[in-house]
Structure formats: structure tokens, C-alpha cells
Amino acid sequence: MKACITAALFAGASFTFPALAHAQAADPQAAPTTPTTDAAPSETPPDGDIIVTAQRREQSILSVPIAISAIGANTLESKGITNSANLAAAVPNLQVSSPYGSTQPNFSLRGISVANEYNSNQASPIGVYVDDVYLASRTAHGMGLFDLERVEVLRGPQGTLFGRNTTGGAINFITKSPKLQGNEGYAEAGYGNFNTVTAQGAIETTMVEDQLGLRVAANYAKGDGQIRNVFPGGRDPNSQDTLQGRATLRIRPGGGPLDIKIKAYGGRDRGTQAAVHGLQQFRTGLGFFEVNENRIGLNRTEAYGVSATVAYELSPTVTLTSITSRDGGRQNLQQASDGSPLDVLNINWQSRFQQFSEEARFNYAGDRLTLVGGGFYGWDEVVTDNNFKIGSMLGAGVDGGFFQHYRQVRRSYAVFAQGDYDLTDRLTLTLGARYTWDRSQYRDGYAYLFAGGVGGPETPLATTVPCPGVPGTCAYDPSARFNLDGQNNALTGRASLAYTFEGGTLVYASYNRGYRSGAFNGGGYTSSAGINYIAPERVNAYEVGLKGRYFDNALTLSAAGFYYDYSNQQVQDTRPGPVSFLVNAPKAEVYGAEAEARLRLSPALTLNAAAGYLHATYKSLTLQNTVLDGNDLPFAPRFTAQGGFDLSLFKNGNDGLTISPNVAYFSRQYFSPFNDINAAGAGQMNSELQQPGYAKVNLAAALTTGRFTFKAFANNLFNARVYAYGLDLRGAGFPYNFLVPSTPRTYGGSVRVAF
Structure with missing residues (x-):
């Protein structure tokens, strides 16, 4: 089947689009190649190239045979994307979900995600990078977006140049760094509903022209809870309290071949927990954006780190690059999980993480061959202390719960190489391979059952880990520990053919193999029977696509079709006890298509649109002794679409008014692999765990006059009522499911001054 789909898609691309290509400028080099960042018309020629580094070197996005969305700083603003959790508004076939609001987001690309697994020790199958530094902890992924050059979203496995844990793709956040020319900066302050105050700014100074420069940036946001809590004296959930800073020093001695960038960053978040819809009897009379909860908790997270990127140009054709980073952080999430004034389930998720990574690579650019290769080492550690307090667990009116502790250490080693060889002036062959060695340790694991309620003392009753x-049933032993080792190796790679037609249209066909390393069950705290090391995920991906400019460069278009043979997705299986197991879903099939377009109708009006179709289903999966073959993968809507325009009025040089409305549509998606099916005897109501199709409309406007820019925005303009996440708790014995509503309508304005 996959061969037929691939052949059909490639044939369609090859025969349909060469005709369009002739509508372009005859010279394929006629389009400007000045690097841009998807800027507004007032900053960049609308037909300027976007330069990306998806293949670890600078290239025009239209010459890279990979499905990429590159989102510049102005587009992030016009689409209301202020946090990494909002990226789905701009990228086809991307979903972002989390039980914790914007904290620890779960990215899903083309249906590949962490599914129903929510523990902090698990690696995301979408690799998240900042300036090419891999962030192992999902807690560090919920970042505010400020002073960015662009965001690159690479769809499809990126197991060659990016490495492990990129079965679904990779997201690279690229920050602004000193240009070593002149001084510049900006300051911005804003105010919005929910009493939200925002401020950000950056200043860049060049101490020695072409040799030494520094850029410092900061971001702040604080606002009241966005969901109303009717419980007397209770906190409102979904509040904001964020502070972030970053400093980048760039050194280029003598303006020569050595280029050093040293970056340090830090940030913290102190907002309230995400709202929860739980016990239905306490939802009577409440609106969608209201809760009745006595113990709204705090989400306290922090992240920090330092990195050094050192590039040395040995010759005009060879460059050596070293990227070294050391990062850390912690999370302390207090989560009332019942959505009621009762103490049914209160959880305290606590983790500390740290990591180190080093990547050394070389780039070679010859007449016909372009080559990149090198080695990678990564180490990360997460220490977890979770506390689950359950009302009346031990009997009527007798509260209890579980405490859980473990330390996980992962080490990864890899060597890689990828080359592009021009078989002819128009036909390029790409071959790449990566070999990875992963070693993991689960250490100091213990858990116990205790008696005690929320805010009171806890009396240990019985050891549950280690206890099979x-x-x-196992006597309490404070010295008992559970340890386990896991390891796996993987060969991943890429092969593609890309052909550039006379008019500049690029068509390509590729094969990519992706891999997500094996994992320990971080949810094993009621018994050690479920704590094991399960097999890695693997994806064999086939893709065809095209990219080009048409109609005198007015239209920029990219499209892709894909087929995935997906095996061993890591999912949770709750069995009687209750004991949570991490298991592999043997087989899944994913196929679909997507397209992105940008059309400049006039110097004042530019349209943009994107659409995706996705068919992601399990071919073989059994959970809780229930066959789920044919069910949809979680967080995989069949259809997604985004559209909008930028309209510039009263244009006079850089001055003028730009209005940018946009809409994002998502069809129905499930939050559980069960979809609508209930396991026999489990007490489930899985039909609750889905979100029907919906659309969100955002509106932004910016008036620039001289050095000042005045902005206004409205996100989720029509107050769409949307669930962002859902989890089965009925199957675990609770009388409700866990559902998280997303953000209601927000609006406000800001003023920015550039200097």
C-alpha cells in the first residue's frame, strides 16, 4: 500500500507542477537570496528567501527537501503565539496538549506524540532544540517566546542530523544573536484582560565592529487566572507569572575565521495550575470557563543553562563547529485533579533535571558534494518525588495515598554523516546515516502507601516499590530500593532525490528512519510489577513533496505527502490493582498530506494559508485486554487548516497600519487510544475524552510611526470552548475523567519603541 501511495503522490507532483513552474521568472536565481525571518512587508521584500538551518547549514527554505515551517518573529506576534504551547496555530498537522496548561507541553506532529503518557521522565518524540541544543526534559519545553529570529518546525523523522527522539520531527527555536554591526534594541510594555501586564525588551551593543558584541533580552508576564473559580476564597486557575532572561556574547577575533557565541539564560514560572473539569455534580450551573475547586495549586518551574557554540572556518570549503551546553531546572506542580470542593485527588509533581551535551561536527562544501558529519554525546538526569493524596482511599473518611521517588539517568552517544551530491545540475542525491548507543539507569526507586490527608502528616503503611x-501486601521497608538498567542501539538514516525544474520548482522523494529510545515506566508507583524498560519506537517514513515560487514570485507554495510504518509507540496500560504499565503498541499506520502557501496580491495585501490531512490509526493494539485495532492515535485530528492575511494601510516607508486576522481549524481528536471504546468492567466513559472539531480566530493590528509601534490583539476572539487534554480516571476507579479546558478569549495592547 505504501508503495502505491508514494508512487501516486510523486507522480502527481511531477506532472502537475512543472507547468506552474514556467509561470515563474525564467532564471531560477532571480529570486533574492538575502536572509530574512518571515518579516512583515515593512521590514523585508515580500519575495525574499527565508534562510533555515534544517540540514545543519544555511539554505533557502525552498531548496531543502524536507517539510519545514519557518515562523519568523512578526508571524509569531500576528498569530498570537507567545508560548511554545501555541505553535499549533501556525503549523499544519501539529498539535500541542498538556495536563498542566503551558507547562510541559506535549507536541504531536503528524499524529506522533507521547499519547496517553504524561510522566516527566519520558522523552518527547518531537525533539525540541534551542539554537541546536537538544532539551531532554519536557518541563523545559514550555518556554515563553521572545527575541527570536525564527522557529523551524521539521515534520517527519529527523534521525540523521538531529538524532534520537525525533520520530515525529524536530522543533528548533533560534534566538537572536549579535550581528557585530552597530547598536540597537527595543522595549515593549503591554496590558490585557485578566489584569495581564507584559514587558519585554532587548539591547544589542557592538564593542568592536565585526569582532565583539553582546545582546541581552528579557521577558515578563503576570496576570490573574483566566478561568473563574467560584469556590469562596479560592484561587483562579491559569494565571501567569513568568520572568525570563538571556544574554549572548559573540566573539570573532580580528573578524577572522573563528566565531564564538556564548549564551546564558534563566527563567521561572509561578502561575496557578491549569483548570480541571472533573466531578460532574459540581459543574451544575457553571460556565465552561468556570470551576468550583477548593485547592487550586501553583505551577512552579524554572530552567537555566549556558552554552558555547564555536565555529572555525579552516578553509572556504571546510568549517568545524562545536556546541557545548549545560542545562538544568525543576518543576513543582501542585494539582487539584478532581475539579471540585472535595479532596478526591490532589497531586504534587516534583522533579529536578539537569543535562550536558556536546556535538562536534564538520561541514564541507565542494563543487558537487556538500557534507556534514560528526559525533554527539548527551547526558541527562531527572530526580522525581511525586505525592498522590486520595480522599477516603483507606476507608470512608480515611484519607491516604502514595509517595514515589526515583532517579533516572540517560546517556546517549552517536556518530553521523549526511552528504548531498549533485548528480546533474538539477538532480541531487542525499544519503545519510546515524548510529546511536543509548544507556539508561533507573535508580533509588521506592514508593509507599501512606495514611494522611491534604496538608496533614503522612504515616507510611506499606512499601509498594519494590513490591511485585x-x-x-508488602510490609513498609524504608530502606528498600528498586534499580533497573536499560540499553538499546539504533541505526537511523535518510535517502532522498531532489530535482529542480527550470522555473525553480523543487520536487523530492525521500525515505527517513526515525527512532525514540526505550523508556522506563515513570508511572509505576503502586507496584514494581509495572516498572520495566520497554522497546524503542521506530518509524519508516516515505515522503514526496514540492516547493517553489510562481506568478512572478507572488505565490510561494510547498506541499508534501507522506506514509509512515510506525512501530512500538510507548503508551500507558492501567491494569487491575491498579497497576500502571508502560507498553509498546506493536503497529500503527500514518499517512496524509499538507500544504502551505503565501500569496502577495499587492504591496499592501498578502494572504497565507496552510492545510493538513492525517490518517493515523493503530493496526495492532490491545490495552486492558481490549482490542483497539483501527482506532485513531491520540491528538491526531484528520483535518487541520490555518489561514489569514496581512493588510497594510496608510503605507509610508516603514510607517503604516497592518491588520492581521487569522483562523485555525482542527477536526475531532481523541485524547486516548481507546477512542470511544470502554474496556469491559473498567467503569470507563472514554467518549468523554475527545474534542469535537473547532476553530479559533485571532486578530492583531500594528501601527508604526517612526520608532514607535502600537499593537492591539485579540486571541480566541469568539471564545471557542475547547478541551486541550483529557485523561481516563474512571478506569482507575475514580468517579470522573480528567479534562483540561484551554484558554478563553484574551485581548490587549502594547507599545514598542525601537532604538
Whole structure:
């Protein structure tokens, strides 16, 4: 089947679009090649190239045979994307979900995600990078977006140049760094509903022209809870309290071949927990954006780190690059999980993480061959202390719960190489391979059952880890520990053919193999029977696509079709006890198509649109002794679409008014692999765990006069009522499911001054 789909898509691309290509400028080099960042018309020629580094070197986005969305700073603003959790508004076939609001977002690309797994020790199958530095902890992924050059979203496995844990793709956040020319900066302050105050700014100074420069940037946001809590004296959920800073020093001695960038960053978040819809009897009379909760908790997270990127140009054709980073952080999430004034389930998620990574690579650019290769080492550690307090667990009116501790250490080693060889002036062959060695340790694991309620003392009753039996059957042993080792190796790679037609249209066909390393079950705290090391995920991906400019460069278009053979997705399986197991879904099939377009109708009006179709289903999966073959993968809507325009009025040089409305549509998606099916005897109501199709409309306007820019925005303009996440708790014995509503309508304005 996959061969037929691939052949059909490639044939369609090859025969349909050469005709369009002749509508372009005859010279394929006629389009400007000045690097841009998807800027507004007032800053960049509308037909300027976007330069990306998706293949670890600078290239025009239209010459890279990979499905990429490159989102510049102005587009982020016009689409209301202020946090990484909002990226789905701009990228086809991308979903972002989380049980914790914007904290620890779960990215899903083309249906590949962490599914129903929510523990902080698990690696995302979408690799997240900042300036090419891999962030192992998902807690560090919920970042505010400020002073960015662009965001690159690479769809499809990126197992060659990016490495492990990129079965679904990679997201690279690229920050602004000193240009070593002149001084510049900006300051911005804003105010919005929910009493939200925002401020950000950056200043760049060049101490020695072409040799030494510094850029410092900061971001601040604080606002009241966006969901109303009717419980007397209770906190409102979904508040903001964020502070971030970053400093980048660039050194280029003598303006020569050595280029050094040293970056340090830090940030913290102190907002309230995400709202939860839980016990239905306490939702009577409440609106969608209201809760009745007595213990709204705080989400306290922090992240920090330092990195050094050192590039040395040995010759006009060879460059050596070293990227070294050291990062860390922590999370302390207090989550009332019942959505009621009762103490049914209160959880305290606590983790500390740290990591180190080093990548050394070389780039070679010859007449016909372009080559990149090198080695990678990564180390990360997460220490977890979770506390689950359950009302009346031990009997009527007798509260209890579980405490859990473990330390996970992962080490990864890899060597890689990828080359592009021009078989002819128009036909390029790409071959690449990466070999990875992963070693993991689960250490100091213990958990116990205790008696005690929220805010009170806890009395240990029984050891549950290590204990292979039913919870409560092993005597409490404070010195008992559970340790486990895991390891796996993987060969991943890429092969593609790309052809550039006379008019500049690029068509390509590729094969990519992706891999997500094996994992320990971080959810194993009621019994050690479920703590094991399961097999890695693997994806064999086939893709065809095209990219080009048409109609005198007025239209920029990219499209792709894909087929995935997906095996061993890591999902949670809750069995009687209750004992949570991490298991592999043996087989899944994913196929679909997507397209992005930008059309400049006039110097004042530019349209943009994107659309995706996705068919992501399990071919073989059994959970809780229930066959789920044919079910949709979680967080995989069949259709996604985004559209909008930028209209410039009263244009006079850089001055003028730009209005930018946009809409994002998502069809129905499930939050659980069960979809609508209930396991026999489990008490489930899985039909609750889905979000029907919906659309969100955003509106932004910016008036620039001289050095000042006045902005106004409205996000989720029509107050769409949308669930962002859902989790089955009925199957675990609770009388409700866990559902998280997304953000209501927000609006406000800001003023920016450039200097």
C-alpha cells in the first residue's frame, strides 16, 4: 500500500507542477537570496528567501527537501503565539496538549506524540532544540517566546542530523544573536484582560565592529487566572507569572575565521495550575470557563543553562563547529485533579533535571558534494518525588495515598554523516546515516502507601516499590530500593532525490528512519510489577513533496505527502490493582498530506494559508485486554487548516497600519487510544475524552510611526470552548475523567519603541 501511495503522490507532483513552474521568472536565481525571518512587508521584500538551518547549514527554505515551517518573529506576534504551547496555530498537522496548561507541553506532529503518557521522565518524540541544543526534559519545553529570529518546525523523522527522539520531527527555536554591526534594541510594555501586564525588551551593543558584541533580552508576564473559580476564597486557575532572561556574547577575533557565541539564560514560572473539569455534580450551573475547586495549586518551574557554540572556518570549503551546553531546572506542580470542593485527588509533581551535551561536527562544501558529519554525546538526569493524596482511599473518611521517588539517568552517544551530491545540475542525491548507543539507569526507586490527608502528616503503611504484588501486601521497608538498567542501539538514516525544474520548482522523494529510545515506566508507583524498560519506537517514513515560487514570485507554495510504518509507540496500560504499565503498541499506520502557501496580491495585501490531512490509526493494539485495532492515535485530528492575511494601510516607508486576522481549524481528536471504546468492567466513559472539531480566530493590528509601534490583539476572539487534554480516571476507579479546558478569549495592547 505504501508503495502505491508514494508512487501516486510523486507522480502527481511531477506532472502537475512543472507547468506552474514556467509561470515563474525564467532564471531560477532571480529570486533574492538575502536572509530574512518571515518579516512583515515593512521590514523585508515580500519575495525574499527565508534562510533555515534544517540540514545543519544555511539554505533557502525552498531548496531543502524536507517539510519545514519557518515562523519568523512578526508571524509569531500576528498569530498570537507567545508560548511554545501555541505553535499549533501556525503549523499544519501539529498539535500541542498538556495536563498542566503551558507547562510541559506535549507536541504531536503528524499524529506522533507521547499519547496517553504524561510522566516527566519520558522523552518527547518531537525533539525540541534551542539554537541546536537538544532539551531532554519536557518541563523545559514550555518556554515563553521572545527575541527570536525564527522557529523551524521539521515534520517527519529527523534521525540523521538531529538524532534520537525525533520520530515525529524536530522543533528548533533560534534566538537572536549579535550581528557585530552597530547598536540597537527595543522595549515593549503591554496590558490585557485578566489584569495581564507584559514587558519585554532587548539591547544589542557592538564593542568592536565585526569582532565583539553582546545582546541581552528579557521577558515578563503576570496576570490573574483566566478561568473563574467560584469556590469562596479560592484561587483562579491559569494565571501567569513568568520572568525570563538571556544574554549572548559573540566573539570573532580580528573578524577572522573563528566565531564564538556564548549564551546564558534563566527563567521561572509561578502561575496557578491549569483548570480541571472533573466531578460532574459540581459543574451544575457553571460556565465552561468556570470551576468550583477548593485547592487550586501553583505551577512552579524554572530552567537555566549556558552554552558555547564555536565555529572555525579552516578553509572556504571546510568549517568545524562545536556546541557545548549545560542545562538544568525543576518543576513543582501542585494539582487539584478532581475539579471540585472535595479532596478526591490532589497531586504534587516534583522533579529536578539537569543535562550536558556536546556535538562536534564538520561541514564541507565542494563543487558537487556538500557534507556534514560528526559525533554527539548527551547526558541527562531527572530526580522525581511525586505525592498522590486520595480522599477516603483507606476507608470512608480515611484519607491516604502514595509517595514515589526515583532517579533516572540517560546517556546517549552517536556518530553521523549526511552528504548531498549533485548528480546533474538539477538532480541531487542525499544519503545519510546515524548510529546511536543509548544507556539508561533507573535508580533509588521506592514508593509507599501512606495514611494522611491534604496538608496533614503522612504515616507510611506499606512499601509498594519494590513490591511485585497487590498494593498494601508488602510490609513498609524504608530502606528498600528498586534499580533497573536499560540499553538499546539504533541505526537511523535518510535517502532522498531532489530535482529542480527550470522555473525553480523543487520536487523530492525521500525515505527517513526515525527512532525514540526505550523508556522506563515513570508511572509505576503502586507496584514494581509495572516498572520495566520497554522497546524503542521506530518509524519508516516515505515522503514526496514540492516547493517553489510562481506568478512572478507572488505565490510561494510547498506541499508534501507522506506514509509512515510506525512501530512500538510507548503508551500507558492501567491494569487491575491498579497497576500502571508502560507498553509498546506493536503497529500503527500514518499517512496524509499538507500544504502551505503565501500569496502577495499587492504591496499592501498578502494572504497565507496552510492545510493538513492525517490518517493515523493503530493496526495492532490491545490495552486492558481490549482490542483497539483501527482506532485513531491520540491528538491526531484528520483535518487541520490555518489561514489569514496581512493588510497594510496608510503605507509610508516603514510607517503604516497592518491588520492581521487569522483562523485555525482542527477536526475531532481523541485524547486516548481507546477512542470511544470502554474496556469491559473498567467503569470507563472514554467518549468523554475527545474534542469535537473547532476553530479559533485571532486578530492583531500594528501601527508604526517612526520608532514607535502600537499593537492591539485579540486571541480566541469568539471564545471557542475547547478541551486541550483529557485523561481516563474512571478506569482507575475514580468517579470522573480528567479534562483540561484551554484558554478563553484574551485581548490587549502594547507599545514598542525601537532604538
